[in-house]
Amino acid sequence: MNNHAATVEILKENDVRVTPQRLAVVDYLEENHIHPSAEMIFQAIKPRFPSLSLATVYNTLDVLERAGKVLKISIAGNPKVYFEYNTDFHCHFYCKKCFKLYDIFIEYPYEYLKVIEDHKIEETNIHFKGTCKDCINNSTSTDLQ
Numbered sequence: 001m002n003n004h005a006a007t008v009e010i011l012k013e014n015d016v017r018v019t020p021q022r023l024a025v026v027d028y029l030e031e032n033h034i035h036p037s038a039e040m041i042f043q044a045i046k047p048r049f050p051s052l053s054l055a056t057v058y059n060t061l062d063v064l065e066r067a068g069k070v071l072k073i074s075i076a077g078n079p080k081v082y083f084e085y086n087t088d089f090h091c092h093f094y095c096k097k098c099f100k101l102y103d104i105f106i107e108y109p110y111e112y113l114k115v116i117e118d119h120k121i122e123e124t125n126i127h128f129k130g131t132c133k134d135c136i137n138n139s140t141s142t143d144l145q
Protein backbone atom coordinates (compact mmCIF):
# COMPACT_ATOMS: atom_id res chain seq x y z
CA MET A 1 0.00 0.00 0.00
CA ASN A 2 1.51 3.30 -1.04
CA ASN A 3 -1.09 5.85 -0.21
CA HIS A 4 -0.20 9.30 0.92
CA ALA A 5 -1.98 9.05 4.28
CA ALA A 6 -0.09 5.90 5.25
CA THR A 7 3.21 7.57 4.40
CA VAL A 8 2.36 10.65 6.45
CA GLU A 9 1.48 8.30 9.32
CA ILE A 10 4.98 6.80 9.15
CA LEU A 11 6.54 10.23 9.52
CA LYS A 12 4.39 10.89 12.58
CA GLU A 13 5.17 7.52 14.13
CA ASN A 14 8.86 8.30 13.81
CA ASP A 15 8.48 11.65 15.56
CA VAL A 16 9.25 13.49 12.36
CA ARG A 17 7.37 16.74 12.15
CA VAL A 18 5.09 16.67 9.10
CA THR A 19 5.98 19.93 7.41
CA PRO A 20 4.95 21.14 3.93
CA GLN A 21 8.58 20.55 2.86
CA ARG A 22 8.51 16.91 3.94
CA LEU A 23 5.10 16.42 2.34
CA ALA A 24 6.55 17.81 -0.87
CA VAL A 25 9.26 15.12 -0.76
CA VAL A 26 6.55 12.46 -0.38
CA ASP A 27 4.51 14.00 -3.22
CA TYR A 28 7.54 14.13 -5.47
CA LEU A 29 8.23 10.42 -4.95
CA GLU A 30 4.59 9.59 -5.53
CA GLU A 31 4.41 11.57 -8.74
CA ASN A 32 7.83 10.98 -10.28
CA HIS A 33 8.71 7.37 -10.87
CA ILE A 34 12.15 8.18 -12.20
CA HIS A 35 14.42 6.87 -9.42
CA PRO A 36 15.53 10.37 -8.40
CA SER A 37 18.59 11.12 -6.30
CA ALA A 38 18.10 13.17 -3.11
CA GLU A 39 19.75 16.06 -4.96
CA MET A 40 17.19 15.83 -7.80
CA ILE A 41 14.30 15.89 -5.33
CA PHE A 42 15.90 18.84 -3.58
CA GLN A 43 16.34 20.81 -6.82
CA ALA A 44 12.75 20.08 -7.89
CA ILE A 45 11.14 21.21 -4.65
CA LYS A 46 13.47 24.03 -3.69
CA PRO A 47 11.79 26.74 -5.82
CA ARG A 48 8.57 26.28 -3.84
CA PHE A 49 10.35 26.09 -0.48
CA PRO A 50 13.35 28.41 -0.43
CA SER A 51 14.17 27.43 3.16
CA LEU A 52 14.39 23.73 2.29
CA SER A 53 17.70 22.08 3.09
CA LEU A 54 19.20 19.01 1.48
CA ALA A 55 19.46 17.53 5.00
CA THR A 56 15.65 17.64 5.32
CA VAL A 57 15.30 15.73 2.06
CA TYR A 58 17.83 13.15 3.25
CA ASN A 59 16.27 12.67 6.64
CA THR A 60 12.76 12.36 5.22
CA LEU A 61 14.03 9.71 2.79
CA ASP A 62 15.88 8.01 5.61
CA VAL A 63 12.80 7.65 7.83
CA LEU A 64 10.73 6.37 4.91
CA GLU A 65 13.46 3.94 3.93
CA ARG A 66 13.72 2.49 7.44
CA ALA A 67 9.94 2.03 7.42
CA GLY A 68 10.20 0.15 4.12
CA LYS A 69 8.28 2.80 2.16
CA VAL A 70 11.19 3.98 0.10
CA LEU A 71 13.81 1.89 -1.64
CA LYS A 72 17.37 3.07 -1.78
CA ILE A 73 19.17 1.68 -4.79
CA SER A 74 22.88 1.85 -5.36
CA ILE A 75 24.84 0.39 -8.20
CA ALA A 76 28.41 -0.76 -7.71
CA GLY A 77 30.85 1.67 -9.28
CA ASN A 78 28.39 4.58 -9.25
CA PRO A 79 28.43 6.86 -6.19
CA LYS A 80 24.89 8.06 -6.92
CA VAL A 81 22.06 6.76 -4.74
CA TYR A 82 18.65 6.38 -6.36
CA PHE A 83 15.37 6.49 -4.47
CA GLU A 84 11.95 5.20 -5.28
CA TYR A 85 8.70 4.46 -3.59
CA ASN A 86 8.62 0.85 -2.61
CA THR A 87 6.39 -0.73 -5.20
CA ASP A 88 5.74 -4.33 -6.09
CA PHE A 89 8.83 -6.42 -6.62
CA HIS A 90 10.68 -5.44 -9.75
CA CYS A 91 14.18 -5.53 -11.16
CA HIS A 92 16.19 -2.66 -12.60
CA PHE A 93 18.03 -2.09 -15.81
CA TYR A 94 20.96 0.27 -15.38
CA CYS A 95 22.34 2.09 -18.41
CA LYS A 96 26.10 2.39 -18.26
CA LYS A 97 26.00 5.30 -20.72
CA CYS A 98 23.37 7.67 -19.31
CA PHE A 99 23.24 6.19 -15.75
CA LYS A 100 19.45 5.96 -15.85
CA LEU A 101 17.60 3.24 -14.01
CA TYR A 102 14.64 1.58 -15.69
CA ASP A 103 12.04 -0.57 -13.99
CA ILE A 104 11.94 -4.10 -15.35
CA PHE A 105 8.95 -6.22 -14.52
CA ILE A 106 9.76 -9.83 -15.12
CA GLU A 107 8.68 -12.97 -13.40
CA TYR A 108 11.30 -13.86 -10.77
CA PRO A 109 10.70 -17.32 -9.40
CA TYR A 110 12.42 -16.83 -6.03
CA GLU A 111 10.73 -13.59 -5.08
CA TYR A 112 8.89 -15.03 -2.11
CA LEU A 113 11.67 -17.26 -0.85
CA LYS A 114 12.73 -16.40 2.67
CA VAL A 115 15.56 -18.90 2.95
CA ILE A 116 18.02 -20.26 0.41
CA GLU A 117 20.49 -22.93 1.54
CA ASP A 118 19.89 -21.91 5.18
CA HIS A 119 20.67 -18.25 4.46
CA LYS A 120 17.90 -15.93 5.57
CA ILE A 121 16.91 -13.55 2.78
CA GLU A 122 16.00 -10.02 3.80
CA GLU A 123 16.10 -8.26 0.46
CA THR A 124 16.43 -9.11 -3.18
CA ASN A 125 17.99 -6.65 -5.61
CA ILE A 126 18.37 -7.56 -9.23
CA HIS A 127 20.14 -5.18 -11.56
CA PHE A 128 20.73 -5.75 -15.22
CA LYS A 129 23.38 -3.52 -16.78
CA GLY A 130 24.02 -2.45 -20.33
CA THR A 131 23.03 0.21 -22.85
CA CYS A 132 19.45 1.46 -22.78
CA LYS A 133 17.29 1.73 -25.89
CA ASP A 134 17.51 5.54 -25.92
CA CYS A 135 21.29 5.44 -25.91
CA ILE A 136 21.30 2.74 -28.60
CA ASN A 137 19.03 4.87 -30.79
CA ASN A 138 21.12 7.97 -30.21
CA SER A 139 24.43 6.45 -31.18
CA THR A 140 25.92 5.13 -34.32
CA SER A 141 26.75 1.44 -34.25
CA THR A 142 30.48 2.20 -33.90
CA ASP A 143 29.85 3.99 -30.60
CA LEU A 144 28.59 0.79 -29.08
CA GLN A 145 31.66 -1.27 -29.73
Ligand SMILES: [Zn+2]
Nearest residue numbers: 095098132135
Ligand atom coordinates in the same frame (compact mmCIF):
# COMPACT_ATOMS: atom_id res chain seq x y z
ZN1 LIG B 1 21.08 5.16 -21.58
Ligand SMILES: [Zn+2]
Nearest residue numbers: 084092102103
Ligand atom coordinates in the same frame (compact mmCIF):
# COMPACT_ATOMS: atom_id res chain seq x y z
ZN1 LIG C 1 12.30 0.81 -9.75
